[in-house]
Amino acid sequence: MKSFILKGDIAYSISKERTEYLENAYLVCEDGVSKGVFRSLPEEYAHLPLSDRTGKLIIPGLVDLHIHAPQFAYRGLGMDMELLDWLNAYAFPEEAKYNDLAYAERAYTIFSQAMKNCATTRACVFSTLHKDATVLLMEQLEYSGIVSYVGKVNMDRESPESYKEASAEESLKSTREWIEETKGRFENTYPIITPRFVPSCTGELLKGLSELSEEYALPVQSHLSENPSEVELVRTLEPLCPFYGAVYEKYALFGGDKKTVMAHCVYSSDEEIRLMKQNGVYIAHCPASNMNVSSGIAPVRKYLDADLHIGLGSDVAGGQTESLFSTIVEAVQNSKLYWRVVDQKYPPLRFEEAFYLATKGGGSFFGKVGSFEEGYEFDALVFDDSRIRHPQKLSLPERLERLVYLGGDRRCMKEKYVRGTQIDLDE
Amino acid sequence: MKSFILKGDIAYSISKERTEYLENAYLVCEDGVSKGVFRSLPEEYAHLPLSDRTGKLIIPGLVDLHIHAPQFAYRGLGMDMELLDWLNAYAFPEEAKYNDLAYAERAYTIFSQAMKNCATTRACVFSTLHKDATVLLMEQLEYSGIVSYVGKVNMDRESPESYKEASAEESLKSTREWIEETKGRFENTYPIITPRFVPSCTGELLKGLSELSEEYALPVQSHLSENPSEVELVRTLEPLCPFYGAVYEKYALFGGDKKTVMAHCVYSSDEEIRLMKQNGVYIAHCPASNMNVSSGIAPVRKYLDADLHIGLGSDVAGGQTESLFSTIVEAVQNSKLYWRVVDQKYPPLRFEEAFYLATKGGGSFFGKVGSFEEGYEFDALVFDDSRIRHPQKLSLPERLERLVYLGGDRRCMKEKYVRGTQIDLDE
Numbered sequence: 001m002k003s004f005i006l007k008g009d010i011a012y013s014i015s016k017e018r019t020e021y022l023e024n025a026y027l028v029c030e031d032g033v034s035k036g037v038f039r040s041l042p043e044e045y046a047h048l049p050l051s052d053r054t055g056k057l058i059i060p061g062l063v064d065l066h067i068h069a070p071q072f073a074y075r076g077l078g079m080d081m082e083l084l085d086w087l088n089a090y091a092f093p094e095e096a097k098y099n100d101l102a103y104a105e106r107a108y109t110i111f112s113q114a115m116k117n118c119a120t121t122r123a124c125v126f127s128t129l130h131k132d133a134t135v136l137l138m139e140q141l142e143y144s145g146i147v148s149y150v151g152k153v154n155m156d157r158e159s160p161e162s163y164k165e166a167s168a169e170e171s172l173k174s175t176r177e178w179i180e181e182t183k184g185r186f187e188n189t190y191p192i193i194t195p196r197f198v199p200s201c202t203g204e205l206l207k208g209l210s211e212l213s214e215e216y217a218l219p220v221q222s223h224l225s226e227n228p229s230e231v232e233l234v235r236t237l238e239p240l241c242p243f244y245g246a247v248y249e250k251y252a253l254f255g256g257d258k259k260t261v262m263a264h265c266v267y268s269s270d271e272e273i274r275l276m277k278q279n280g281v282y283i284a285h286c287p288a289s290n291m292n293v294s295s296g297i298a299p300v301r302k303y304l305d306a307d308l309h310i311g312l313g314s315d316v317a318g319g320q321t322e323s324l325f326s327t328i329v330e331a332v333q334n335s336k337l338y339w340r341v342v343d344q345k346y347p348p349l350r351f352e353e354a355f356y357l358a359t360k361g362g363g364s365f366f367g368k369v370g371s372f373e374e375g376y377e378f379d380a381l382v383f384d385d386s387r388i389r390h391p392q393k394l395s396l397p398e399r400l401e402r403l404v405y406l407g408g409d410r411r412c413m414k415e416k417y418v419r420g421t422q423i424d425l426d427e
Numbered sequence: 428m429k430s431f432i433l434k435g436d437i438a439y440s441i442s443k444e445r446t447e448y449l450e451n452a453y454l455v456c457e458d459g460v461s462k463g464v465f466r467s468l469p470e471e472y473a474h475l476p477l478s479d480r481t482g483k484l485i486i487p488g489l490v491d492l493h494i495h496a497p498q499f500a501y502r503g504l505g506m507d508m509e510l511l512d513w514l515n516a517y518a519f520p521e522e523a524k525y526n527d528l529a530y531a532e533r534a535y536t537i538f539s540q541a542m543k544n545c546a547t548t549r550a551c552v553f554s555t556l557h558k559d560a561t562v563l564l565m566e567q568l569e570y571s572g573i574v575s576y577v578g579k580v581n582m583d584r585e586s587p588e589s590y591k592e593a594s595a596e597e598s599l600k601s602t603r604e605w606i607e608e609t610k611g612r613f614e615n616t617y618p619i620i621t622p623r624f625v626p627s628c629t630g631e632l633l634k635g636l637s638e639l640s641e642e643y644a645l646p647v648q649s650h651l652s653e654n655p656s657e658v659e660l661v662r663t664l665e666p667l668c669p670f671y672g673a674v675y676e677k678y679a680l681f682g683g684d685k686k687t688v689m690a691h692c693v694y695s696s697d698e699e700i701r702l703m704k705q706n707g708v709y710i711a712h713c714p715a716s717n718m719n720v721s722s723g724i725a726p727v728r729k730y731l732d733a734d735l736h737i738g739l740g741s742d743v744a745g746g747q748t749e750s751l752f753s754t755i756v757e758a759v760q761n762s763k764l765y766w767r768v769v770d771q772k773y774p775p776l777r778f779e780e781a782f783y784l785a786t787k788g789g790g791s792f793f794g795k796v797g798s799f800e801e802g803y804e805f806d807a808l809v810f811d812d813s814r815i816r817h818p819q820k821l822s823l824p825e826r827l828e829r830l831v832y833l834g835g836d837r838r839c840m841k842e843k844y845v846r847g848t849q850i851d852l853d854e
Contacts (some may be wrong), residue, residue, distance in 0.1 A: 073818050076832030077825050079759065079775045106819040247619065291760035292774060296767045320756070320832040329747070333718035337761075340723045341768055349719060350507045391500050391534040398504050405503030405747040410837070 002032040002420035005045060006380065008053035008389050010037050011400045012060050012372040013356040016304060019394040020372075026050075027058060029378040032420030036374040053382050053415075059398055061121025061379030061418060062324040062409075063362035065284035066221070066263040066313025068126040069137050069150075070095045070104075072111040075317040083227040083293040088160065091317075095128040095153075096163040096242075097321075104133035108397035112140035115148075117426055118322050119409040121379040121418045122366050123148045123263055124221050124284070126194055129155060129165055131178040142189045142266055144422040145416075147366060147379075151194025151221055152178045154209060158199045158237070172212065179216050188418070196225035198234045198247045206251040211257050219365075220253050224262035224272075227295040231267050245272040245281075255279030261365055263313055266290055266295075266298045272304060282309040282365050283359065287330035289318030297338045300331065301346035304353065311362020312354075325409040328354045351401050382415035383408055428846035430474060432680040433807065435480035437464050438827045439487050439799040440783040444729060447799075448823040453477075454485060459847030461752035463801040480842075481810055484826055487797050488548025488806030488845060489751040489836075490789035491647070492711035493690040493740025494555040496564050496577075497522045497531075499538040501750040510654040510745075515587065518744070520578075522555040531560035539567035539682040542575075544853055545749050546836040548806035548845045549793050550575045551648050551688055551711070551740075553621055556582060558591055558605040565609055565786040569616040572843075574793060574806075578621025578648055579605045581636060585626045585664070599639065606643050615845070617642075624650035625661045625674045633678040641679075644790075649675065652699065653691035654722040655685040655695040672699040672708075682706030688792055690740055693717055693725045700733060707794050709736040712784065714757035716745030724765045727758065728773035731780065738789020739781075741834035752836040755781045778828050809842035810835055 004211070006027045013019050017042075020037065028035035028045050029308045035045065071091060078090040106240040115123065125141070125148050127134040134152040141148050152175055156165045165171035175193075182191050193213040195201040201209075213220055225231055225244045234244045245268070248254035254262075254275065261282035276283065285298055303310050312327045313319075319327070328351075335349040364371020369377050385403050388411070394402065403412065416423040433454045455462035455472050462472065487738065498518060505517040525531040536626070542550065552568065552575050554561040559564045561579040561720050567576050579602055592598035602620075609618050610651070620640040622628040628636075640647055652658055652671045661671045668674045672695070675681035680703065681689075688709035703710065712725055730737050739754045740746075746754065755778075762776040776784075790797020796804050810832050821829065830839065843850040 076829040077821075079828065079832060080775070103818060110816045110818060288760075291763055294763040297764060321834070328686050333715075334764075336718055336721040337724060337768075338719050339762060341764075348507070376559060389537045391537060394504075401506065402503040405506060405835070407748070407837075410834075 003030045003048050004052040005029070005041065005048050006053055006058055006382065008056040008058045008382065009395060009396050009399070010058045010372065012370065013352070013360045014373065016353050016356045019352045019355065023396055024054065027372055027380065029420050032378050034374060034376045034378050037372050055386065056414065057383040057385050057403060059381050059400070060359045060363070060372060061381055061416070062119045062121040062358050063311055063370055064120045064314050064324055064367065065261050065311040065362045065365060066286055066315050067106060067123055067322065068316055069090060069111050070128045071097050071317035072114065073107045075196050076320040079292050079320070082229065082295065083295060084229050086293050092160050093162040098128040098130050098133040101132055101136065104136055108137045108140045112144045113426065114322055114421060115141065116144035116294070117148050119381055119413055120322065120324060121146055121416065122369060124192065124365070125150045126221070127152050127183045129153050129163065131174045134178055135181055138186060142186045145188070145418050145421065149190050149192035149219060149221065151192040153194050153196050154205055155196045155200040157202050167203050168208060170344065171205055172208040174374065175209065175212060179212065179218070183216060191218055193218050193220045195222050195253065198244065199230065199237060203251065206225045206253060207299045210251045210253050210272070211252065219259035221246065221261045222253070224265050225267040226264035227293065228267065243269050243272045245275055249275060255281035259365065263315060264290065264295065264340065265300065266296045273308070277306055277308055280309060282311065284313035285310055285331060286313040286315035286319055287334040288320060288327060289315035290334070292320065294319050297342060297344060299332045299338060300335055300349060309364065310357060310363065312358045322369060323407065323409050324358050325404045325407055328358050328404050331357060355400070355404065378417060378420040380417040381413060383412040384414050385412050387412050428476070430457045430475055432456070432475050432477040433480055433485055434477060435483040435485045435808065435809065436823050436826070437485045437799065438823060439800065440787045441781070441800065443780050443783045445621065445787065446779045450823055451481065454718050454799055454807065456617050456847050459805050461799045461801060461803045462800050463803050477541070480490065482813065482828060483841065484810040484812050486808050486827070487786045487790070487799060488808055488843065489546045489785050490738055490793065490797055491550040491741050491749070491751055492709065492738040492740050492789045492792060493713055494550055494749065495743060496535060496538050497525050497555045498744035500534045503747040505746070506719050508720065509656065510722060513617065513658050513720050517588040519587050524556050525555040525560040528559055528563065531563055534562045535567045535646055539571040540571050541749055542568065543571035545851060546749060546808050546840055546843070547749065548573055548843065549790065549796060551619065551792070552577045553648070553658065554579050556580050558601045561605055563610055564612060565616045566585045569613045572615070572845050572848065574615045574845060576617050576619035576646060576648065578619040580621050580623050581631045582623045582627035584629050595629050595635055598632055599635040602636065602639060606639065610643060610818065618645055620645050620647045622649050622680065625671065626657065626664060630678065633680060637678045637680050638752055640685050647680050648764065649680070649690070651689035652694040654720065655694065657696050669698045672702055674734045676702060684706035686792065690742060691717065691722065700735070700831050704735055707736060709738065711740035712737055712758060713740040713742035713746055714745060714761040715754060718743035719747065719763070720745050724761045724769060726765060726773060727762055727776060736791065737784060738792065739785045749836065750836050751785050752831045752834055755785050755831050758784060782827070782831065794795045805844060805847040807844040808840060810839040811841050814839050814840050
């Protein structure tokens with residue numbers, strides 16, 4: 001049943017400047033696509049079944065532009081380290097375990113159930129180096145009901161022997177096999193080309209991945225300008241490239257005809273920003289991770305003002321939680337600190353701007369996603385925010401802000417729809 | 428029954444440098460006081476009833492050195508403003524409502540139930556200007572089972588007409604009445620002298636409050652050096668005082684023989700820090716609030732290195748949640764940003780240091796509180812962290828870090844003890 005009506009109190013972004021709030025309104029889904037929100041129900045939809053959610057708060061599904069599935073198993077652990085140390089001490093040894101399919105199944109089952117039950121409806125997901133474990137992850141995510149891009153990770157240099165591919169050739173071979181095995185196989189789960197980041201990929205590997213992206217028409221995800229020591233390492237490894245993003249650009253893995261999302265961009269230079277803008281590269285802003293591994297604060301206001309494509313990422317396990325409500329709050333908080341301690345030229349994000357980033361901003365990476373405007377794919381969440389007790393009446397904008405700030409995704413979410421299909425949430 | 432034994436996996440701070448972790452250990456409570464933690468049960472306690480919590484995680488109760496009870500009703504609202512604007516737009520109008528006892532009862536019931544059910548066992552609480560509503564709040568908090576200092580707030584200048592006391596004299600009169608009415612009346616709830624902050628208190632008022640503190644031997648709480656515009660306002664209002672804290676010192680409201688806790692201290696000068704150290708003033712570090720109202724980042728490492736008294740505060744509703752697990756995480760995260768973007772002289776807090784702040788660090792404001800060492804008052808929390816699924820075995824230090832980072836206070840807390848009395852948690 002992909003055609004129906006939800007009635008309730010509805011909030012969604014039209015643009016970063018404008019949020020729509022309609023109480024007691026009708027949200028129409030036809031064949032998994034939104035027909036819009038109406039104060040009174042148009043005659044033409046009167047025949048559709050109506051689910052009365054009066055008093056409930058309804059918003060678009062949330063979009064996570066950056067999350068590491070194998071790191072979910074150690075979220076909230078080892079948070080006293082900086083990025084490169086943390087990768088070597090925690091991330092790489094943990095990811096290496098996914099060579100064991102039994103372990104992968106145990107861990108990815110937990111991850112996929114979390115994805116199913118949280119407020120995320122779309123995600124760009126990093127897997128590990130392992131082809132088989134990546135296929136398994138895609139099967140699990142398909143079962144979760146969310147829509148995702150999933151990438152087998154590539155690494156052929158500057159990595160521990162226990163977690164590195166033998167050569168660019170080997171890496172490309174297994175990547176091609178993985179693509180062949182998964183492309184077109186799932187309804188909601190798609191492969192995405194995923195060089196881990198410049199430090200761990202040779203030019204030969206990046207070139208080959210670019211060709212695979214071209215050949216199979218696949219999008220690209222990676223990391224960019226996250227941490228000072230990482231940026232410095234890239235400068236040492238690629239002395240001929242004027243800035244970090246120029247390495248991806250050199251191999252045609254930086255937007256343009258290839259849809260591309262880059263995580264972090266905390267230290268992007270003006271040249272890098274210009275190139276991202278020109279090539280339509282997406283930024284996945286991951287504030288929790290940027291704090292946890294001591295990277296810094298990304299200048300999100302600058303990116304918004306420059307009209308770059310930008311959305312939010314939980315970056316589990318650099319970020320400790322998959323909750324994008326937390327990420328919204330952290331994005332606002334970090335932008336306030338940026339304004340206060342870094343540069344008062346850039347005013348803090350308003351709540352509604354961060355809400356936009358988590359929905360329509362990141363959503364456009366997936367097409368018409370993240371809003372309830374007519375023609376948008378129908379991803380929706382229904383919350384019973386009456387569970388958060390309050391001594392007085394609140395307006396709908398206040399209810400939305402409170403729901404997000406108080407982590408209502410964990411306590412109050414009652415229904416979740418992806419492309420018009422209702423997900424069967426676990427209690 | 429205030430004498431018993433808990434058996435389980437136990438973690439607690441000895442000092443900011445040292446955390447004890449004991450699996451399958453015995454925590455002995457005798458007459459509401461800890462007799463220590465033992466790997467095997469000493470013969471002398473063999474007669475006490477034993478609660479077997481094998482596999483559960485047991486830690487000391489958490490201490491909130493700064494929270495505004497009347498602001499609980501609008502936590503997570505109006506977060507797009509800076510401190511002084513936010514006070515005028517949200518805090519003061521909301522607090523004014525507590526003149527209406529019916530409203531106060533409705534709101535404080537919600538607040539007290541939250542205090543009862545969260546991981547906080549001790550709190551320093553701001554009320555409003557209103558004597559009767561403050562008494563009501565104290566009754567409610569006594570019922571919640573936590574131990575708290577509660578302050579009727581004083582304000583006689585630089586405040587809206589609708590939320591201001593008529594004169595210093597009036598303010599002092601109603602404060603004296605409130606003290607007479609509540610001092611010694613409750614087992615777990617005590618009055619504390621509470622000038623809101625320098626901007627809203629005349630010298631005459633501060634002088635009178637200091638005398639009341641002396642006369643009744645009451646501790647003191649207020650705000651200090653929170654936000655640049657507030658610090659500037661104090662400079663304008665008190666041009667003869669060399670720094671903010673010197674105003675409190677001038678009226679003998681700044682430690683010494685009066686136990687004093689000051690919230691924030693984001694912008695304390697070296698002189699102010701020296702005076703806090705000399706007078707034993709406590710700092711309530713409130714990282715969420717400092718982000719939300721764009722105050723900045725407090726230099727906590729500097730305070731720890733100087734051996735100042737310091738603990739954590741949720742500062743609801745500057746902070747959006749009463750969860751001190753969140754505050755621990757935010758304290759670590761903010762210290763990382765301080766190191767990265769402000770001053771690399773001050774390394775980030777380690778997780779265990781922030782855990783210390785939330786327990787023994789703030790606890791000493793209440794006496795021997797916040798640890799399980801022998802002689803400490805028995806405040807304890809029991810968590811079933813098996814509810815956070817994980818594909819592999821974790822060590823006890825890892826379990827503690829994960830529990831805190833993943834907000835286990837909300838999902839996993841099973842039992843709460845204050846001074847040896849078990850609190851009857853709501854489901």
